[in-house]
Amino acid sequence: MSITRINELDYVRCIAMLMVVMGHVLFSLKIEHTALIAIIGICEMPLFFVVSGYLAHKDREESFKETMSRLLVRSRTLLVPLVVWSIVLNLCDERITFSLSMVYRGGYWFFIALWWCDVLNTFAAYTSKKFKFCMVADMVLYSSIYAVILLGRIKDIDLGGILPIQNVQYYFPFFVLGLLMRKYKFVNDVTLNKYSYVVGMLLLIIGWYFSSIESFVIWFVAACGAVVVVWMACREINSELKVAKILSIIGKNTLPIYAIHYLFIAIMPCTLRDVLNIPHGFFFQLVITFVYAVLVIFLCLLVDRILSLNPITRMIFFGESKKREW
Template structure:
């Protein structure tokens, strides 16, 4: 059996990941998309979660804890797709309420609501709930096929094939897609985006062999080694983003330069994982990581209300006029609210997350 201690760094990595996800979504309200910090975060923040899922899935596979059958599929459906549909409905209802209250504005609100419903049922998804649908399908595919490709070489070939297909689609074919049927286009986005999610899970499964073998080492004895590796990855990731400024949005299947996206996705994931190993005892990040799913699905709707709360009700001190500080302030409030709301809902309304009340 895998000891819980081995998974501490993964919880920390998820904690870091959910922090940057919420920060990036808040930042969109104040900072242009081409801002270098926005480019930096989007270059890896969602692939990170799929890589981490691949690491966890491989660890469970090695311990013999899971097998693919109807029970496994049912369990995953309840864990991921029930929250997907439940919170999609909540998102749409809240959008209607916010439009009525004048909190948000759409040129054609009725069409926007219909458009959102189509997004949900094509699994293209609403932000950030799309992650749940893609993870569900990618995880099932991973469980079905991964035992047939156990060698690193075969898994590497799978990743290269998927990356090549998506490179070809993005560079040669993507511009033609907006002219296709809307529903067909949304399904297309879901399928190719999910293929990338699967590829990142396979990469995670390959990396897990290294981390499972090394994480039992005394971190104190190897701390400088991990710090040096982290520093190298971070500098490389920063330089690539500074040079290329590759615009990415995995939700919309916008990859910019696909090769740069693949590179920054892997580098960014490794950077966060190395940092999480160094600070694996951080209890706050561990707790955020353990509750990252609830924060992921809950943080988006309250952001407009939190912005109003900070501006109208509380008032904002002059020093918070700086965009980055303002973004950080709203992020902290959003994380705090959704963290405790998630704990409450999991305990008292577990069906929202596909769980039974204990």
């Protein structure tokens, strides 16, 4: 049975990906602690994780063998790019080493953090379906898992560097939120409605204003507001518009864009630094980084198309056996 694609999810991922590239452009130019950086930092990654959680839920019953098979495929598509593109980036930076950093650069933490969320959810979802948990039982189950994550954060357990416990601690709740939204209509209706949209906008604005405090609670609450606001806004995009089709293409290909974009950020012209280094230059930063981010995304898609033409290179660089949609 074919699965109907949910266009708004592609739009959300596109916006998140654009923010990621813009944020990395700003950081590469040594521009930090600005209003633009704050809003990007609040929105970008929670959007990715909530959409990933939403797509992680499967309605149909699966055997344990099918569940493990799906996890292995998912692991391949996340861990292969993590290793391969980390090595590529290290070689481009002339960092030849056999340490863990060779296969796990800080910028690629997203792949392994999302993989951990998938692993935890795979076993939780299997348990939930096997024992036919209701919504309350599911919340207790995932809360228990999160309690273990918090304990690991307190103990600073990182399993030799392969467990980004701080990132998992922050983003796992967003992953679970997306999953519960997909699984339970009640959660979806409470999260996405005209009233939550207003509340979300207020939380985002307030959280953004106080973001300099760098409080986990403030950033988390603001990010929840950002998820609601961006998702609701994406619902209003007419899928027949040309811009919607462009957003959809980017949203369907965020994995290769995330993997490749660091190469283009690393070779950014230094002349941009003088252009952007303007006191209170929010709009200068916004416009210039947006234009550069669009260019980077276009180049990433071009590289991805070239590498994906051959199934062997597609498997080597992205761990995928099938072509992604365009």
